[in-house]
Amino acid sequence: MLARRALRCAARRGGQRPPVRGLRVSPRARSAMPSWVIDRYGRNEVLRFTRDMVFPAIQYPNEVIVKVHAASLNPIDLSMRSGYGATALNMKRDPLKIKSLDTEFPLTLGRDVSGVIMECGLSVSYFKPGDEVWGAIPPWKQGTLSEFVVASANEVSFKPKCLSHVEAASLPYVGLTAWSAINNVGGLNQSNCSGKRVLILGASGGVGTFAVQLVKAWGAHVTAVCSHDASTLMKKLGADDVIDYKSGNLEQQLKTLPSFDFILDNVGGSTEKWALDLLKKWSGATYVTLVTPFLINMDKLGVADGMLRTGVTIGSKTMKHLLKGVHYRWAFFMPSGPSLDEIAQLVDSGKARVLSCAIKSISKHGEKAKTLVLHAEQSLKRS
Numbered sequence: 001m002l003a004r005r006a007l008r009c010a011a012r013r014g015g016q017r018p019p020v021r022g023l024r025v026s027p028r029a030r031s032a033m034p035s036w037v038i039d040r041y042g043r044n045e046v047l048r049f050t051r052d053m054v055f056p057a058i059q060y061p062n063e064v065i066v067k068v069h070a071a072s073l074n075p076i077d078l079s080m081r082s083g084y085g086a087t088a089l090n091m092k093r094d095p096l097k098i099k100s101l102d103t104e105f106p107l108t109l110g111r112d113v114s115g116v117i118m119e120c121g122l123s124v125s126y127f128k129p130g131d132e133v134w135g136a137i138p139p140w141k142q143g144t145l146s147e148f149v150v151a152s153a154n155e156v157s158f159k160p161k162c163l164s165h166v167e168a169a170s171l172p173y174v175g176l177t178a179w180s181a182i183n184n185v186g187g188l189n190q191s192n193c194s195g196k197r198v199l200i201l202g203a204s205g206g207v208g209t210f211a212v213q214l215v216k217a218w219g220a221h222v223t224a225v226c227s228h229d230a231s232t233l234m235k236k237l238g239a240d241d242v243i244d245y246k247s248g249n250l251e252q253q254l255k256t257l258p259s260f261d262f263i264l265d266n267v268g269g270s271t272e273k274w275a276l277d278l279l280k281k282w283s284g285a286t287y288v289t290l291v292t293p294f295l296i297n298m299d300k301l302g303v304a305d306g307m308l309r310t311g312v313t314i315g316s317k318t319m320k321h322l323l324k325g326v327h328y329r330w331a332f333f334m335p336s337g338p339s340l341d342e343i344a345q346l347v348d349s350g351k352a353r354v355l356s357c358a359i360k361s362i363s364k365h366g367e368k369a370k371t372l373v374l375h376a377e378q379s380l381k382r383s
């Protein structure tokens, strides 16, 4: 009788169970949570809001469960919604094909998160429940457009104190991608960057705006390439020279400038054919591109042939440019709590600003999240 009354009461409250006196119902005891998921690849029609996504569980002792306060979108989310990278990501998800459920669906998109630690695995001592953290979850794991997400403790970091959750959620994925390209792959850091001439192609995007601020904070001379309407923003972020790629021949404009020590290419395509000629020869100068055929090769050719094609491509390009006295490299997003610690310091010390917007509280703003997916796609099309 009492149980039936409680259920009727729950129905009146829109499905939420009323608190039961005498029993402590911890959030961990839940089995379902709200999420945006996809059940197949396609356009925005495949996005589905559900309140019944399986509640995540800690599987390894170094994992934490984060309650998502804000999440955000990147071009990778739109590409993944359409199936980009599915072959490689599925191999990473289940390399030995031993999972009982032979599918990645329902799949939650979203890489960025800012939130609060809810539960820690047995070997996690650096964080405790209640800590405010930010992070970027690797694309082979379930994403952050959800009320809770599981991450390795190595993938999250204490949120910058000066940022709200919404502000914080817009930085980790682009910040870590820029960090990976500039620091891990390009070899630039605080102690060797001063006075170096750095060129950023696609400087007004998510990765570019952080990259400009990072190398500027390390003392580089920065040339930013973007469209005219972003030039004021670039100057505010510290760029020394700003070049509008829509006004005349970009290659010719850049050739009139002194040579560069480092180029970060966020655009790819035809830029790769001429950009390496802008580097200083035989001085360790490096070109790093974020636009690579790695995942597309695997999608088109399968794992083995895709990896072979990728290896041949990167090997031949590296050798060709090495013989001309410059370094050619590919870079990828790398999840890293320690790198986020350093990014948080830059943000808290006022050396890097946040420019994008994030989606707040997935459970309360489900429809808003879908609208933002549409807006993100439209703005990507415009660019």
Ligand SMILES: NC(=O)c1ccc[n+]([C@@H]2O[C@H](COP(=O)([O-])OP(=O)(O)OC[C@H]3O[C@@H](n4cnc5c(N)ncnc54)[C@H](OP(=O)(O)O)[C@@H]3O)[C@@H](O)[C@H]2O)c1
Binding pocket: 074, 075, 076, 174, 177, 201, 202, 203, 204, 205, 206, 207, 208, 225, 226, 227, 228, 230, 245, 266, 267, 290, 291, 292, 331, 332, 333, 380, 383
């Ligand atoms: N390898 C990886 O792991 C990895 C990780 C993250 C991102 N990425 C890739 O890196 C690229 C940048 O990512 P993002 O998040 O910064 O994307 P984004 O926010 O969409 O920014 C791209 C920017 O490129 C600019 N742009 C377009 N064509 C250009 C041109 N010809 N010359 C100069 N600028 C141009 C656009 O600026 P305007 O509006 O001024 O035209 C836009 O702001 C994307 O292609 C993304 O797929 C790769």
